[in-house]
Amino acid sequence: MELDFSRQLHFWWALLPEIILCAWGMVVLIAGVSGKHKKGGAEEGGDPTLSGGADLGWLALVGVLLSALANGWLYGVTEVGRTSMIAVDGFRLFANWIFLIAAALSILISFAYVYRQRLQAGEFYALMLFATAGMMFMAGGRDLIVIFLGLEVMSIAVYALTAFNRRERKSAEAGLKYFLLGAFATGFFLYGIALTYGATGSTNVSVIGERIASGAASGTLTTLAITFLIIGFGFKVSAVPFHMWTPDVYEGAPAPVTAFMSAGVKAAAFVAFLRVFLVAFDASYETWYPVLWWLAAITMVSANLMALVQSNVKRMLAYSSIAHAGYLLVALTAANETAAAGMLFYLLIYTVMNIGAFAIVIGAAHQAEERLQVEDYAGFGWARPFLGVVLTIFLLSLAGFPGTGGFMAKIYVLQGAADAQLWYLSVILVLTTIASYWYYLRLAWFMWMKDQVTEGQHTLVITPFPMRIALIASVCVVLYLGFAPGAAIDFARDSVQGLGAVGGGLLGLGQ
Numbered sequence: 001m002e003l004d005f006s007r008q009l010h011f012w013w014a015l016l017p018e019i020i021l022c023a024w025g026m027v028v029l030i031a032g033v034s035g036k037h038k039k040g041g042a043e044e045g046g047d048p049t050l051s052g053g054a055d056l057g058w059l060a061l062v063g064v065l066l067s068a069l070a071n072g073w074l075y076g077v078t079e080v081g082r083t084s085m086i087a088v089d090g091f092r093l094f095a096n097w098i099f100l101i102a103a104a105l106s107i108l109i110s111f112a113y114v115y116r117q118r119l120q121a122g123e124f125y126a127l128m129l130f131a132t133a134g135m136m137f138m139a140g141g142r143d144l145i146v147i148f149l150g151l152e153v154m155s156i157a158v159y160a161l162t163a164f165n166r167r168e169r170k171s172a173e174a175g176l177k178y179f180l181l182g183a184f185a186t187g188f189f190l191y192g193i194a195l196t197y198g199a200t201g202s203t204n205v206s207v208i209g210e211r212i213a214s215g216a217a218s219g220t221l222t223t224l225a226i227t228f229l230i231i232g233f234g235f236k237v238s239a240v241p242f243h244m245w246t247p248d249v250y251e252g253a254p255a256p257v258t259a260f261m262s263a264g265v266k267a268a269a270f271v272a273f274l275r276v277f278l279v280a281f282d283a284s285y286e287t288w289y290p291v292l293w294w295l296a297a298i299t300m301v302s303a304n305l306m307a308l309v310q311s312n313v314k315r316m317l318a319y320s321s322i323a324h325a326g327y328l329l330v331a332l333t334a335a336n337e338t339a340a341a342g343m344l345f346y347l348l349i350y351t352v353m354n355i356g357a358f359a360i361v362i363g364a365a366h367q368a369e370e371r372l373q374v375e376d377y378a379g380f381g382w383a384r385p386f387l388g389v390v391l392t393i394f395l396l397s398l399a400g401f402p403g404t405g406g407f408m409a410k411i412y413v414l415q416g417a418a419d420a421q422l423w424y425l426s427v428i429l430v431l432t433t434i435a436s437y438w439y440y441l442r443l444a445w446f447m448w449m450k451d452q453v454t455e456g457q458h459t460l461v462i463t464p465f466p467m468r469i470a471l472i473a474s475v476c477v478v479l480y481l482g483f484a485p486g487a488a489i490d491f492a493r494d495s496v497q498g499l500g501a502v503g504g505g506l507l508g509l510g511q
Helices: 002-014 016-032 052-076 090-108 111-116 121-140 144-162 169-200 205-214 219-237 245-252 255-280 282-307 313-334 337-364 385-399 405-419 423-449 465-483 486-496
Strands: none
Touching: 002 016, 016 052, 016 121, 052 090, 052 111, 052 121, 090 121, 090 255, 090 337, 090 465, 090 486, 111 121, 111 255, 111 465, 121 144, 121 255, 144 169, 144 255, 169 205, 169 219, 169 245, 205 255, 205 282, 219 255, 219 282, 219 313, 245 255, 245 313, 255 282, 255 313, 255 337, 282 313, 282 423, 313 337, 313 405, 313 423, 337 385, 337 405, 337 465, 337 486, 385 405, 385 423, 385 465, 405 423, 405 465
16 A cells, blocks of 8 residues: 555656646635625726736736746656656656746736726636646646546636637637537547557557557557547647638637637647657558648648738737648658757747737737727837837747747758658748748738828727736747757757657657
């Protein structure tokens, strides 16, 4: 019994960051229904940073900080064996930093929005913490069942967040659409897990990799399992043609939730996608390589073409997010260590620059769901120079302009694709990146080259202190990683070493 207790204790220590987030989410939820915070609402002229809802936002940030400390502590833990259900490796810990950064930035940019929209702050921030915990379960799961449970924890919280603004019809519509399509895609994912178990007799990704590599798995069932898992993951990463939900959900959801989804949910899905396919199904690379090749190519081309004609900024950023999923699929298709490290680096910089861009969209929309057309940004740069410059930097980084973190992220993905000799995909990535300059720089052109339609139309732009913290931190990261990315990419490369060392996972079959 003593040995069993010790093993259970170690298991709980391995999940310490997630446990802290879940427990802290319940603390925030309970605090939100206390007398001080029962009434959601905003008095005209009130300060959102001094409201009761802001107290809950700061409380949620404390939970994120405590989880980050626990994640840092896990670097001193040595994992025994690689067949446990929960991984304690550099890959999981690096991914956790991405999720925690996404949660912290999303909370910081949401203070005034929650206040002005009279949302229940306790429920809102608690759901964000629960969704982040689900993302971390997905990243740390070495068993398909654990990954599925993490997916459901994350998804259910995000479904609720999407439909959170009950006064907004578009929010309710977006939540229902996301839930129905998400449940449908989850069915494919779960069926893929069942087929994997039927083919290999296990749901542990390391054991699956060993059995496929040794030829002990059923080839037909394995192929079917891969097909269904790709559909499930394809929905979560918004790959074409599984992207149908993305524009409508991103447009209808509360803007801080859209920012959180576009970064955190996408990162969690890609991290789980990479672990499953490069460890469990690496020996079946020749089976899934052509499918991901075409998914990447179609996603890059289609998303950028659709983004070119968007006049709504949130929809434009939604199609931009789909395009970035295509770029990340190139790294996954390459299936080598350079591409895997490039994917982690890309997800880090994408999280920062995308949430930063959404933060300014929220401010320009007066902490509401208005003034979201590209034309509404006419003269914005001259009326709000700081915000105009920062948004321009984020747009250039999203486009992959030299001197920004987004440029270096694409360089490392291209390097991984070149190592795998994916020359056609590399050319498509470069050409679609050049095409994306048009819709990113179109918004910048309106900000700096067009006059305001009405005098003082940008006087109501609200950027409270927490949002300014997020913006300054984000733009510093984008510029720093644009000029000095070495330490971050080395950290990412160290994090993926040994990821595929078990079973058939060689992280090199794409070469």
